[in-house]
Amino acid sequence: MNVNSLIEDKFITEKPELSLSRRERDKLLRRADILRAAEHVFALKGYYEATIQDIAREAQYATGTVYLYFKDKESLYFSLVERKYSDLLAILKERTSVARAAREKLEIFIHENLGFFERNQDFFRIFVSEGNKSQALKVGRFHKLSVIKQHREFVTELVKLGQEERLIRSDFSAKQIGDVLIPIFMSVVFNWLKEESKGAKSLSRMSGFILDMFLNGAGKK
Amino acid sequence: MNVNSLIEDKFITEKPELSLSRRERDKLLRRADILRAAEHVFALKGYYEATIQDIAREAQYATGTVYLYFKDKESLYFSLVERKYSDLLAILKERTSVARAAREKLEIFIHENLGFFERNQDFFRIFVSEGNKSQALKVGRFHKLSVIKQHREFVTELVKLGQEERLIRSDFSAKQIGDVLIPIFMSVVFNWLKEESKGAKSLSRMSGFILDMFLNGAGKK
């Protein structure tokens, strides 16, 4: 089964704002309820230990209801991921577009990413397990999700722009360099999620550190 | 249940070379058989989709035998991780100790890390799932494993040394900077694992790129 076929693109790409019958709007709302519940439960327990009943109960629906909106557990999970990344991408595109210079775009990119992760801690906690009982089940499946690819491509484009503007070195490919930026802030996010005293510090504060480390490295100048 | 309590440290810390009765030596050998099998099966199927029977069959033992050596499935899994990281740590300590200068130590650290990952692809593939059906089951549990902590501390120490030698900037803490190095090469490893054409390129070749990016960053000088 193809990963992307699991996702009902209709719900993701369609702009639900206009001209929906009450029926359709309600349907979308319920779908959202379930996704919200799933986000919470998956984040808490992980994919395998979360049960559909957990999710249904959290969403205050009956078990069977979940299956009216999602083909199966896997499809629900992928829809969730797809949706989150889709939202993130939309924000990133919109916000970075206001800047001209690559450096400024980078700043915004990092800042918005951090902000999004901060606002969606629950969701990203899913990934932060850092391998906990991880499984490579059908490795590559996940990172082939089109949104994940798009996020990566977005970074590559940003780096490419930086290279054109001579902000970023050109002795390595944009892709290679982009693949360094992402884990740097993932690691920052991860460490932030781990800490108990999250209340105090804001994740967004870290954007300076990330950009600095990314551009200048750890070496003393 | 405490994570570390899951691990029978005896088997890990004890030097098995001397003064073991045949009994005890056999026991250790069988344990190793099972761990080897578990590594293979977990890597192939992931934690949840691997069954104890799969592992027992692979190890050519009966199902029940696994339980003579490991309390339960989880304990087996954590023992595996603990063991791998323990081996890695031993290698890193030994190899970096031959160098004096922080820079050289860093080079060796990265090189040996990559080499170890390359030699143990199967095992690390477990983690590389990067969230595929990830589960945050008892988040934080995993990264509290003492070996994982030790690996992180090892990096911190290395960075600290680099700071003392003025190789590495001191405007951020050693821990913070260390937490940047690890994900950089994790990302390199990940991308390498993903590629089909693994046969061609060697992972160890990438150590130059990693050190360069880590020390100098992506910025054009």
Place this chain on the structure above:
Amino acid sequence: MNVNSLIEDKFITEKPELSLSRRERDKLLRRADILRAAEHVFALKGYYEATIQDIAREAQYATGTVYLYFKDKESLYFSLVERKYSDLLAILKERTSVARAAREKLEIFIHENLGFFERNQDFFRIFVSEGNKSQALKVGRFHKLSVIKQHREFVTELVKLGQEERLIRSDFSAKQIGDVLIPIFMSVVFNWLKEESKGAKSLSRMSGFILDMFLNGAGKK
């Protein structure tokens, strides 16, 4: 629950031709729609694998609508059977009544039965499963359906007439002998339904064979 209570006899025995309000006529029409759809779906999938939704969709009604016309799935099923046999009985009675002699009546009986089965292959295919995943759920329930009984009684009467006319032997009861005739043509029907090359041969052609076997037996004279 009594089987016959499952059937809303009203709909079956009443002659719907006269004096029905539009309301009632519409109701009957819808009921017929659903029965038609049920016949198709049950024949295709069997009782247990057919869902009410399948049937509703086939009839182009909503799921709930089915329940306005039938108490439950079982009742729908029995209504279907009742109706089919009721139709068959009506035809048999009418057609055989034109003949005087028992032999002629028998000929017509067999011929019309075969014709009916041929015209309603879909429906009878339901039974032809010959036990496939059969279920004796509440054994005896089915053959207690009044129409099934009536069909059997009809045959008995025919045999009785034959005995009176000395066409048929009298050393066994009419019922016993009748119970031999039915399975003979059921078996012919069954074998006909099984064959792929149904298009070619007509089922009605077999009436000669059946009557011959029934009256003269397999023995060489």
Place this chain on the structure above:
Amino acid sequence: MNVNSLIEDKFITEKPELSLSRRERDKLLRRADILRAAEHVFALKGYYEATIQDIAREAQYATGTVYLYFKDKESLYFSLVERKYSDLLAILKERTSVARAAREKLEIFIHENLGFFERNQDFFRIFVSEGNKSQALKVGRFHKLSVIKQHREFVTELVKLGQEERLIRSDFSAKQIGDVLIPIFMSVVFNWLKEESKGAKSLSRMSGFILDMFLNGAGKK
């Protein structure tokens, strides 16, 4: 999926009498326990309404145990049918072989068949549902079971022999005529099963009637 592949022929064709380790013998015994329980439960409730739990409970095993001996519910069911018919065939072959003349073989065939049905009422009750909630699910699947085919072929051979000996008419094919004999006694069996007063009359008594009707037909001579 091929029907016959559902059946573990090993258990059916192998003669379990000799040279089985205790292990293997026990295994076979347990398999038999479960088949016995399944026979009872399927006969009582039918395929769909019987649950694996019912069967396990009846056999006094845990649910999971059933799956150690049978791949799934369907396989258990087909094994049951296959086994019964296999036993029947073995008996028929053995007993009819003592006779020379076709007529005598036929007598034995009918008599033994009836005896077998009588001894295995429970099992055959499964089929006797006479269409109760029957389903043609994948029509033809069932009658393609090799044992069912073999039973039919056995009858055909018997008829063929009768034709050679000029006991049976030759104006129809042996197959066609054989297909008449089977339903005649099936109908007798069915009617016998239906009756409450089974205790009184023995099914085997009916063999005279069946042979008479089959050879001479219902016509008055």
Place this chain on the structure above:
DNA sequence: CATGAATGAGTGTTCATTCAT
């Protein structure tokens, strides 16, 4: 009346774990 979304009990099946041999 008609609708079809919601319900939730119920089923087949898996698998970690135990324990008699």
Place this chain on the structure above:
DNA sequence: GATGAATGAACACTCATTCAT
């Protein structure tokens, strides 16, 4: 100690039936 058969709790998923709109 080793075995592997037995266990039974647990889970994804289905579908007859209900009921608010």
